[in-house]
Amino acid sequence: MKTAIIYASTYGSTKKIAQSLHDQIPDSVLFDVKKDAVDLSLFDAVILGSSIYVGQIDKQLKTFTTKNKSELLTKKRGIFFCCAFEENVHDYVSANYLPELADGAIIMTMGGEMDISKMSFAHKMITRMVQKSEQGKNRDVRLHPEKISDFVSQMFSQTE
Ligand SMILES: Cc1cc2nc3c(=O)[nH]c(=O)nc-3n(C[C@H](O)[C@H](O)[C@H](O)COP(=O)(O)O)c2cc1C
Numbered sequence: 001m002k003t004a005i006i007y008a009s010t011y012g013s014t015k016k017i018a019q020s021l022h023d024q025i026p027d028s029v030l031f032d033v034k035k036d037a038v039d040l041s042l043f044d045a046v047i048l049g050s051s052i053y054v055g056q057i058d059k060q061l062k063t064f065t066t067k068n069k070s071e072l073l074t075k076k077r078g079i080f081f082c083c084a085f086e087e088n089v090h091d092y093v094s095a096n097y098l099p100e101l102a103d104g105a106i107i108m109t110m111g112g113e114m115d116i117s118k119m120s121f122a123h124k125m126i127t128r129m130v131q132k133s134e135q136g137k138n139r140d141v142r143l144h145p146e147k148i149s150d151f152v153s154q155m156f157s158q159t160e
Contacts, residue, residue, distance in 0.1 A: 001076070001156065003028040004038055007049040008058030013113040013143060014051045014082040020148050021047060021080075025156075033061045040068055045076035045155070050096075051112065052083035054126070057096040065101060077105035078155045082112045084130075084141045106155045111144040 003025050007018035015032070022030045028047075031038045040046065048065065050057035065072060079102065081092055086109040093102050116124055130136040 003045040004043040008061040047078040
């Protein structure tokens, strides 16, 4: 099954997960939504991956999904998030994806990374504030590449 993996990443976490998915899914092609044009007609399945900043996925990925809604609805769909607060996944889905697109999709969080040394000044400020908050205190934020094989098997053993 030809699969497009379309991702948006700011500091590289989502890109790492997208790359690992690509390594595990035969006949898959990787697209950075900020750089690459995608011809969806060539694919049977689509995986959409973005990190979360202040509750939102990447703007360009969001625009891509609304512009291509009709065509995306004809594909097998997977959605993943890289984020620090994985317990909010339902909010992230409803705030960022049209309900029709989320419906029937395999949806998973893949953890995240918070490397302050890589961040812009504004992101450092927000991160320091969040780390002092009740929700952010002592939080162990790390990627979960071990979830990738589960995502892949759910995606490709799914029956219509
Ligand atoms: C400024 C800032 C805001 C963030 N906001 C959220 C958020 O609202 N919810 C969440 O779960 N994670 C949040 N995160 C965590 C990121 O989603 C996480 O660091 C992710 O791994 C970044 O992936 P990327 O490098 O692919 O962009 C935030 C991180 C930063 C730096």
